[in-house]
Amino acid sequence: MSQLEEALRRTLAGAAGQAPQAPATLTGTVEARYRRRRNRTRAMLATAAVVAVLGGTAFALKDGTPRAMPAAPPTATLPPAIEKVWPQAIHDLPATLPDGRAFRPYQFIDDRTLLVTPEDRTKLPDAVYAYDVRAGDARKITDLPKETALFPEGLVAGGGRVMWWTVPGNGRGQLWSAPLSGGPARVVAGLPMDDGGVDAMAVAGDRIVFSVQEGGVFTVPLRGGTVKPVKGGADSHLLAWPWIGRPGMASAKGEPMFGTIRNVQTGETDTAFTRPGDESIRCGLEVCAGWTVRGGFTRLRDGSQERPDPCADRPQTVTPGRFCAELVKGSGQALEVLRDRRTGRSAVLGIARSSMLGLVPNMGQRLMHYTVQGRMRLVDLTKIP
Template sequence: MSTDLEDDLSRVLGRAAEGAPQAPTGFPGRIAARSRRRRTRTQALVAAIAMVIVGVTVRGTVGAQVAQTKLPEPVETVWPDAVWKIPRQLPGLPDFHPAIFIDSRTLLLETSKSDERADAVYAYDLGSGRTRKIADIPSAKWEYAFAYTVGEGRIVWQTIDKNDHTRFWSVPVSGGKPAAIDTGGPVKGRGEELTVVGDRVAFSLVEGGVFTFPLRGGRVTPVAGAERHHILRWPWVGTPSDDTQDREPSFRELLNAETGQASRAVVRPGESYVRCGVTTCVGLRPDGTRFYRLRDGSRERDLPGSPVLGLGDDRFMAVDPPGPAAGQALLDLATGKQGDLGLRPSAEGRMSGVEPGILHGGLVSYQLKDQYVIIDLARIR
């Protein structure tokens, strides 16, 4: 990407971001998240993760337009203030996964029981490496916890049972005994996205529909005009969701749940796998080339390399750098910078790849040998 292009797109995204919603107080950073391939624990459960790990077969790269013949610098070198590496096994926590950022320096870790139900949550200090238990996670058999979020000094999550009933829970960030949030009974439907907005909780359902209720408990209220919608980045909700069918564009229709403002992304004939965020979209043209542009169709640019389509924080993608070197890099569309993720193919030619999505809270995490690589997209400038 040329310097002019980098500066141009950076200015455009900056202006677009000014009109985008700000994260609610206490909610960590920008929202980036998952792709349509979600981490599931049962068929009834859709459990969002910040970075999806998928097995792919590495193929040779056609070199007709290859100028780069090696991988970029490692992500920790390109963005040293936004990347950490932590052990995959911690004292007393042989098996865990990073869930969300509690704050800019603290991770929420979740451990699981043998049947994949959540067992407990811990706070991990990225500076000192210290771990502190927050709470055990209560759940009945066939009831699974997921979609952790933070706000108003509390960690909030939801559980779903085998009958597709969703309940909500919270515990102080400082720790304690979790309490069910009284919403007058469980919600019928499969809970999906969850966020704290001031003194209320907003959530959406896999089946469609956006709702809110008081953080301290109270009646569940549907958001007017959002009967088919899903939370993208509050107050923006949209349809279809990121789990689209038949190559349908994701989040083509957006609605501001607070003001009623609407947005419809431009999708041209023959385009496929179009994934849209609050300000930008990526996708495939009919000829197989890849693009990114603003939602109104302007500022369209070609995507370099062979990206795995996913759009984190309206500006980040995982791409296969051109040239003979096999691997994967994180690309910042706003600046053109790339960082090598460190993943390499096995002797059989298979490699675990990562795909940043559009929905989760600033956290990118993946396993690399005996470590977790942790990236905070909100800290990349």
């Protein structure tokens, strides 16, 4: 083990030792989640930035190679506040549901209704709710059955239903569904699943579309039925329906993640532009991000609009999207700034250094959330032109 590797091990071990201890009742859940996420985590570490601080210097591991990067945020003139740049995308809400419980938002069902689950550090969520952001009230959609065992994953609404997936621990995945109008949830499909589980899920007409970590895109009727593979999707992953692509998170070193994508409805294909010297390239539906000897870059899939990536030195989602968050120091303070990689526009979010938990939209997720002065702020990225 090299000196750097040993220092990284000690740093991460020390951070783990200082973390809050989970309640004893969650031991089994944590172990089950570890097993299920193990493969996914390995794949993510191969491509995403893992940051540690050693003696005041930050190192990002990319494809196993340490890269030194600045420990302090960049200094620049701060852009205007987001409520001035994109006011149509902002929703400021109470931080709790009407019953006083904190909540986690997933997506807008319509222009005023938010899909949420209660948040409680001591226990698993017990139900899914529709939260009216204008009236301020919440309606229970369905109870989360005990059989789900873990936190619901991939919660998504469409076609008049809400869906999620789980792996109870017996090695067989389950897709669950319930009517948005209200009613009991039930399993709509069961399928063999590795520890990585489902890596993306969406609604396409009257069917659920999903892909699994090991590769393969499938569909199943919203109300249950036979799981069918998508033609030509055996080694692919769902990016944003109807686009699927390869390779997924477990891409080989040097091969762009989602470098090649295909529209399964039209047959159109798209191969991302690359040039010699590009490293660790990760592509989304519009944008690719990667590294060269000059530093991080971002550009559109066709190679146009290449510019330095303002978020290159921040922990990122595996699949880069149009938006990212960067910590910028200006006017004597450091604040999170939302960057639009496609247009170059930016806006101050109104918060200082963040845990990033709600600030890094991934895959098809188009909702950001964070707390400002005791209230929850939602940023609906679909409302930004």
